[in-house]
Amino acid sequence: MDFLSLITPLFLVLILCGTMIGIIFGAIPGMTATMAVAVCLPLTYSLGLENGLALLLGLYVGGISGGLVPAILLNIPGTPASIATTFDGYPMTQRGEGESALKVAIFASLFGGLFSLVVLYLFAPALADFAIQFSYVEKFLIIFLALTVMAALSSSMLIGIFSGVLGILVSLIGAYDVSRGGNGEYRLMFDFMEPYLSSGFSLLPVLIGVFALSSILIEAEAGVPENAGARKIALDQGKKFHLSVFSGQWKNLFRSASIGTFVGLLPGVGGSAASIMSYSQAKAFSKNPRSFGKGNPAGIIASETSNNGLTGGALIPLLSLGIPGDATTAILIGAFTLQGIQVGPLFIGDNLEIWNAMIVAMLFANVCMFAIMYFAIRHIAKIVTVPKYILLPIILMMCVVGSYTINYGIMFDVWTLLIFGLFGYLAYHIGLEIAPFVIGFILGPSAEIYFLKSLESFGTVSIFFTKSWIAVVLWVLIAISIGLSVWMSRSGARHHDET
DSSP states (O other): OGGGGGOOHHHHHHHHHHHHHHHHHHHSTTOOHHHHHHHHGGGGGTTOHHHHHHHHHHHHHHHHHHTHHHHHHTSOOSSGGGTTHHHHHHHHHHTTOHHHHHHHHHHHHHHHHHHHHHHHHHHHHHHHHHHTTOOHHHHHHHHHHHHHHHHHTSSSHHHHHHHHHHHHHHHTOEEOOGGGTOOSOEESSOGGGTTTOTTOSOHHHHHHIIIIIHHHHHHHHHOOOTTGGGOOOOOOSSOOOOGGGGTTOHHHHHHHHHHHHHHHHSTTOOHHHHHHHHHHHHHHHOSOGGGTTSSOHHHHHHHHHHHHHHHHHHHHHHHHHSOOSSHHHHHHHHHHHHTTOOOSTTHHHHOHHHHHHHHHHHHHHHHHHHHHHHHSHHHHGGGGGSOHHHHHHHHHHHHHHHHHHTTTSOHHHHHHHHHHHHHHHHHHHHTOOHHHHHHHHHHHHHHHHHHHHHHHHHOSTTHHHHSOHHHHHHHHHHHHHHHHHHHHHHHHHHHHHHO
16 A cells, blocks of 8 residues: 555645646647647656656546537537537537536546546556566567557558558657667668757657647637637526436446447547447437437437546556557656656556556546536536637647757757647648557557567567467457458448448
8 A cells, every 4th residue: 555655635636737627628629638638748757757647647537528518518529539429418508408418428427437447457457467478579469450450440541551650660760779679870861860860759749749739730720710709608597407317328328438448448549439439339229219419318428438438448558568549648658758667568567556546546537527527517618718819829838848848958859849740730631640650659669679579589570470379369350450441441432332
């Protein structure tokens, strides 16, 4: 129980503040949980790992949950994970049941978050213990599987593969480090870049650029609507919220939470897929499917339970395998990097106090999220009326200052922020997938090390197919992933031709 010494008043206050800030980011259309974590990441350097994670996990939970507010009140998903919440949330608002819809979503969010937290606590250590047995071969194949899963579940398999491979290539820019088995020579760059990129692009400015700065550019391009200051929030005008709305919804709750947690395990898939899958299942198993899309609370329950179930699920592969489950957990790797700690199979066993503190932080963050949103929902609802022309310059300033100070004042990190902010902006317009790119960027150096170490140890490529039964199972999963992607793309093409 030594980890209890880590749970100080500062630790709890940081969780509370992080959750509140996350809710604000999630409640403002265009501002996401990923952006909140990216912008606040530089603050964690001075806080230490435990307190830094407390802040970031609060941001994560609050940001995912905050997206339900504009989804229900304005028919605009605050985060991609809340897209299916709009289907029934906004119709309830139109008939004067906005506050009831919000409170249904808040209870569902709490259930999904706690369910995924239990799964995280039970399964992450077991998976880490199993992963300790992996050799370089299995570790390489795990990363290969993660990249194929991302590609398979992207909007297009080819685009997903291209984005992931591009991320790997960018991660290899710089000197081929001798400590990684290299020859110390520069690669994938021009001579004039050598003074700036001897160690490649710094991870944290890249993350802030592709997630935060690119979002600012996209929002700025969209402009400020003429009626931005004229939004009116329609809350309850008669019908009040009652817990009886959850009567008969237990199957929906557990099914949706399970789907969200499972989707969180899949690298780079994201909350929008979990939300839509759970909504579709809830509609398919409903006795009155025609009521969905017309203000059925079951639709809100399915969407919000699943997207909050994503939070714990996405942390499982991160902490046990070192592979981020979504874009936000990819940024959490930056927090560990700042403190010189590597996530992976040995993390939980070597850092039991931090692991237990993270569980407590997630639990407290979910409780804070529920308390803040349930008892102050009328005030939180007003957040959607805050003009973006006030918020965006403040966030931009935080991005620049954070990137400059993260490595003790290196100006090239600000240029890195700008380069990857522009890249994220262009990727949005030409259809590249950011999540596979970022996860490829993070996993690229490890994939290279594992591949080369495997060849050095065994001297033949055939070892990737014959090393162990684990390698065989991983190849089967890779084949299934690719096969499903091909099948899904062909089914989509046939459906498009028929219509």
